[in-house]
Amino acid sequence: MLIAHRIELRPSAEQEAYFRRACGTARFVWNWALAEWNRQYEAGLRPNAPALKKQFNALKYTEHPWLKDMHRDSHSQPFANLRKAWGKFFDDLKKGEIAHCPVFKRKGKTRDSFYVANDKLTVGEKQVRLPVLGVVKMKESPRFAGKIMGATVSRDGTRWYLSLQQEIEICWLESVDRRSVTGVDLNVKEIVCSDGKRYATPRALKKAQKRLKKLQRSVSRKMEAQKQRMGLAKPDRIPKGVRLVASRNREKTSRKLAELHRKIRCIRQDFTHKMTTSLARENQTLVIEDLSVRGMTASARGTVDKPGRKVRQKAGLNRAILDVAFGEIRRQLEYKCAWYGTTLVVAERFFPSSKRCSSAGCGKVNHALTLKDRAWACPACGTHHDRDFNASVNLEQFAALPGATGKVTPVRYELGQSGGSGQEPNAQICARFG
Ligand SMILES: [Zn+2]
Known part of the structure; x- marks a missing residue:
């Protein structure tokens, strides 16, 4: 079973500056990919994420040399995210549910985050080694043991978090004496x-x-x-x-x-x-x-x-x-x-x-x-x-x-x-x- 598990980070000022740049990179690449997707679609082509990524890779270091300072996960993952977003959009359409097409990300309006692949990070006791940055302190140790499938660094207000996607084996957690059937009525004031x-x-x-x-x-x-x-x-x-x-x-x-x-x-x-x-x-x-x-x-x-x-x-x-x-x-x-x-x-x-x-x-x-x-x-x-x-x-x-x-x-x-x-x-x- 895949679980996500979030731990607060304690980055130094320098590390935080890199986090902000990496989030900006992810947002920039997402917006580039979405704009290009829309342009190709309107031109009657059938855009797809891997082809867009190839196209971007061919020009990224010449047109955007600052990308050289950023770890590649932050500018390659947005393509996978975009593919997922379009996939969900078409799935929802097919199911007849309300579908939202991917939209551009605006600085300050969208959640700031960037991705780190599982082979690029090492999680220890209260610290994590991230690419480019080295060791970043964590406020607590991971609560689950299990294979790490990927990670996301994100910001909430002024705080930074590491979200670990982990594959854990299902083992029934210990439960107490149990009642057989219970109905739960949800209300605004009381459950x-x-x-x-x-x-x-x-x-x-x-x-x-x-x-x-x-x-x-x-x-x-x-x-x-x-x-x-x-x-x-x-x-x-x-x-x-x-x-x-x-x-x-x-x-x-x-x-x-x-x-x-x-x-x-x-x-x-x-x-x-x-x-x-x-x-x-x-x-x-x-x-x-x-x-x-x-x-x-x-x-x-x-x-x-x-x-x-x-x-x-x-x-x-x-x-x-x-x-x-x-x-x-x-x-x-x-x-x-x-x-x-x-x-x-x-x-x-x-x-x-x-x-x-x-x-x-x-x-x-x-x-x-x-x-x-x-x-x-x-x-x-x-x-x-x-x-x-x-x-x-x-x-x-x-x-x-x-x-x-x-x-x-x-x-x-x-x-x-x-x-x-x-x-x-x-x-x-x-x-x-x-
Ligand atoms: Zn009655």
């Missing part, structure tokens, strides 16, 4: 489980909102001032190719803003990782809803002719949903369930987990239930329900529902690798109903 556990979401974005707003305003004020100093009128957009002169104060504030964003991400990640690990460890089967985050967070803005209603409220709700990172929780559960040999069941999208009465033998669907009703009494059997807990119990029952199993066919994805610890490999990661 509620059918065993009675509740996890309050940290809502990091919401809590930082005020400080975030202040910093954002401060950065944009400094940009406006710079624009005016350069003779641009207030409503004017910055013309293409023109770069605002960076002021030291603006840089300082932007750094603070990036640092705050990073902190918000860290708080969120810390919560989702701890929660998904304990869920995957402490249960044999987990049942979650098949939430469509994209559908749930659609804008309410509407069109000019038909403006939407309650746009601000909906934007707030969208922010709250994205703050909990439902998609990330699902992604983590999928791979962690594989680690612990737990079966993950995703209930079909239209299963009425909130509106159904979970009392034994009842199962009445209460169509009158609205989002506001946090508690309700079943019109058929009179049982009082806590909305979220009832939903989690319904999800638990979903796995064995006679009505539901009739019309759904479970598809199981086999991992196909046996366990290293001698345990029976229970390798279905995700049984998907639909």
